[in-house]
Amino acid sequence: MPATREELMAYLDALGIRTSTIEHPAVFTVAESQSLRASIVGGKSKNLFLKDKKGRLFLLSAEDEAVLDLKRLHEKLGAQGRLSFASAGQLLEIWGVEPDSATPFGAINDREGRVTVVLDAKLIAHGVVNFHPLTNTATTAIASEDLLRFLSATGHEALTVAVSES
Template sequence: MPASQDELFAFLESLGIETTTVTHPPLYTVEESQALRGAIDGLHSKNLFLKDKKGALFLVVAEENAAIDLKRLHERIGASGRVSFGSAELMQSLLGVLPGSVTPFGVINDQPARLTVVLDEALATAGAVNFHPLVNTATTTIAAADLLAFLRATGHEPLLLSFSQAAASPDL
């Protein structure tokens, strides 16, 4: 059974991590979530559940406006060939979330760790960052340093990449 939202919050609390959560109507896309800007402070993200041709799994967590070139991303994350989106079934079995609810908090369910978390440096170095707490009817604000602590506590040492530099540099 995947962790519930309450179990996620209890785990965060056990780590001494403070969060704030706002409930809202279901949000499925970055565009829909942008309607909440101003009501929820901090950086927001887009989250991509990906797999490579050999079945390696990746969760790319990037600032919502980051340009991600899926045709060349494999070169930056160490994937075997180009990446594609993982199936909804695989996402649900591994992260315990449905499409539209993809979140780095889902790694609480990836035990032992099977996927690689690729985290945008813009998020890793921000003050506050925001993600769905396993459901897309809420947004949880967490300090970036605490997100890193959470990821590490679940056995997921993130691969830090700068997507903004990649977007500005044609040779990456």
């Protein structure tokens, strides 16, 4: 059973990580989230759940307006062959979230360490970054260094890579 939002927040609390969460109507795309920009401080993200030719899985978090070249992205990540989107079933089974709710916080559910987390250097440079807390009806702000600490605690040593083309 995947962790709930409440369990995620309790886990972050146990790590001594402070966050700030705002509630909002469900958003399914970056475009839909534009109306929230004024109420969110820090880096805004888009998150892609990807797989390579050998079936390796990646969660990529980049700035919401970043331009990503999926035809060349595998070279920056050390993936085998071009990347494509992993299935909604894999996202739910391994990462514990529904489509349109992809987030690095899903690492809490990947106890086998099957997913490589990749953070765009431009996003992390904001100091404070924002992600859905396992559901797309809220956005949680977290300090970049605390996000890295959370990921490490879940067994996911994130790769920070300059992945955006813009």
